[in-house]
Amino acid sequence: MIDHDVIVVGGGPTGFVTALGLAQAGVDVCLVEAAADIVESPRACVYHWSMLDGLERLGIREECEGVGYTKDDYRWLHKATGEAFEYDISVVGRVTPFNYNMNMGQDKLADIARRRLEALGNATIRWNTHFTGLVQDDDGVTVSLEGPEGREELRAKWVIGADGAGSEVRKALGLSFDGMTWPERFVATNIHHDFESGGYLQSNMVIDPQWGAVIVKITREGLWRCTYMEDANLPEESFAERIPAAFEHLLPGRGGYDVVMASPYKMHQRCASSFRRGRVVLAGDAAHVTNPTGGFGLTTGLFDAYALWPTLAAVVLEGADEALLDTWAEERRAVFLEKADPQARAYKDFVFHACGGPGPKLDAALQGMRDMVVDAEVRFKRLMFTKGLETTSPAER
Numbered sequence: 001m002i003d004h005d006v007i008v009v010g011g012g013p014t015g016f017v018t019a020l021g022l023a024q025a026g027v028d029v030c031l032v033e034a035a036a037d038i039v040e041s042p043r044a045c046v047y048h049w050s051m052l053d054g055l056e057r058l059g060i061r062e063e064c065e066g067v068g069y070t071k072d073d074y075r076w077l078h079k080a081t082g083e084a085f086e087y088d089i090s091v092v093g094r095v096t097p098f099n100y101n102m103n104m105g106q107d108k109l110a111d112i113a114r115r116r117l118e119a120l121g122n123a124t125i126r127w128n129t130h131f132t133g134l135v136q137d138d139d140g141v142t143v144s145l146e147g148p149e150g151r152e153e154l155r156a157k158w159v160i161g162a163d164g165a166g167s168e169v170r171k172a173l174g175l176s177f178d179g180m181t182w183p184e185r186f187v188a189t190n191i192h193h194d195f196e197s198g199g200y201l202q203s204n205m206v207i208d209p210q211w212g213a214v215i216v217k218i219t220r221e222g223l224w225r226c227t228y229m230e231d232a233n234l235p236e237e238s239f240a241e242r243i244p245a246a247f248e249h250l251l252p253g254r255g256g257y258d259v260v261m262a263s264p265y266k267m268h269q270r271c272a273s274s275f276r277r278g279r280v281v282l283a284g285d286a287a288h289v290t291n292p293t294g295g296f297g298l299t300t301g302l303f304d305a306y307a308l309w310p311t312l313a314a315v316v317l318e319g320a321d322e323a324l325l326d327t328w329a330e331e332r333r334a335v336f337l338e339k340a341d342p343q344a345r346a347y348k349d350f351v352f353h354a355c356g357g358p359g360p361k362l363d364a365a366l367q368g369m370r371d372m373v374v375d376a377e378v379r380f381k382r383l384m385f386t387k388g389l390e391t392t393s394p395a396e397r
């Protein structure tokens with residue numbers, strides 16, 4: 001017996017957005033999440049302009065923009081010389097009515113999608129429920145779960161593994177997660193501090209081999225995200241004790257600061273050997289992970305979701321060819337490996353290592369920033385990069 005058309009494992013932003021798209025299309029969806037509620041740790045907070053179309057298609061863009069806020073400025077600061085590169089992204093208005101970025105914690109996106117999902121009769125959410133394994137056959141997938149009522153099995157026609165970097169679904173499929181782990185640790189902090197009095201705009205990259213940082217205003221009310229890097233050989237459990245010393249180098253403004261939340265992160269560049277095996281697909285961090293410089297982690301996860309839900313809905317509801325899911329899987333994997341992964345590595349090298357120090361590589365990167373500031377064509381071309389991370393649903397071609 002089939003209990004649901006689709007089981008989505010993982011209630012992060014990828015899982016909730018995919019589940020919402022499927023349910024709105026008429027697919028019967030069950031989302032299982034191990035935690036008791038949406039996880040609030042400080043993670044993705046920047047939604048590039050190119051991601052707003054997909055939120056619009058789901059009917060949640062306006063609500064997201066009300067909860068988060070929109071902004072269009074950038075400032076890159078080369079700390080060693082004090083040279084600053086400032087520009088806005090309004091030039092993408094040539095291709096979209098949404099010519100700005102949105103900043104908002106990823107937990108807020110998951111929460112908005114969760115509330116929309118709860119209002120639909122064909123969607124179920126199970127909290128405190130761990131996926132522990134699966135067996136698939138020609139007609140469906142039997143998923144093993146451990147929840148508040150103990151162990152149980154649920155059966156669905158299709159399963160989506162959106163259970164993050166440590167994905168149990170990926171492991172159950174026997175897929176490898178190829179790539180590397182960085183030797184440094186990132187520290188993401190949510191803080192109150194008057195960055196504006198130090199000349200900072202709403203999105204800032206500080207280029208420096210020791211005190212490189214990504215500093216972004218994440219709420220209208222003035223909560224900021226400051227992410228910096230430390231040596232991963234330092235003990236992780238005492239990372240918070242080192243924050244005051246780091247902030248002496250990182251905070252430019254007047255007055256003090258107040259840390260609301262802080263979290264250390266191991267960073268990886270990894271990609272699953274395939275995003276589909278039989279009746280199970282992987283999306284978001286379960287399929288690929290990157291260091292967060294440039295903000296391509298959630299970006300690629302949401303682009304997976306935007307192309308996946310119409311494809312799977314067509315297979316489930318209209319009997320479309322299942323091979324469309326292979327096309328989806330191959331295209332999403334290629335986008336990650338050929339575009340997002342190399343660019344995220346390059347951004348990390350630039351912002352957090354200043355391209356290895358003075359020399360032609362750093363000169364070229366800084367000249368690229370100067371060109372971006374003064375030349376609208378260069379700016380447009382570079383800003384179109386994140387649009388190139390999107391693929392359409394193969395079912396809609």
Ligand SMILES: Cc1cc2nc3c(=O)[nH]c(=O)nc-3n(C[C@H](O)[C@H](O)[C@H](O)COP(=O)(O)OP(=O)(O)OC[C@H]3O[C@@H](n4cnc5c(N)ncnc54)[C@H](O)[C@@H]3O)c2cc1C
Nearest residue numbers: 010012013014034043044045131164284285295297298299
């Ligand atoms: C410091 C930092 C800053 C970042 N900033 C950005 C940014 O600005 N822009 C950007 O694009 N990306 C950013 N990222 C990356 C981004 O956070 C991730 O790509 C994003 O969280 C992926 O979402 P997801 O839903 O795929 O996975 P997750 O958010 O990891 O969600 C997975 C969910 O699955 C659940 N789960 C796990 N195992 C099981 C199980 N066995 N059973 C049931 N449920 C399970 C988990 O509890 C979790 O809720 C950042 C990352 C970090 C670390």
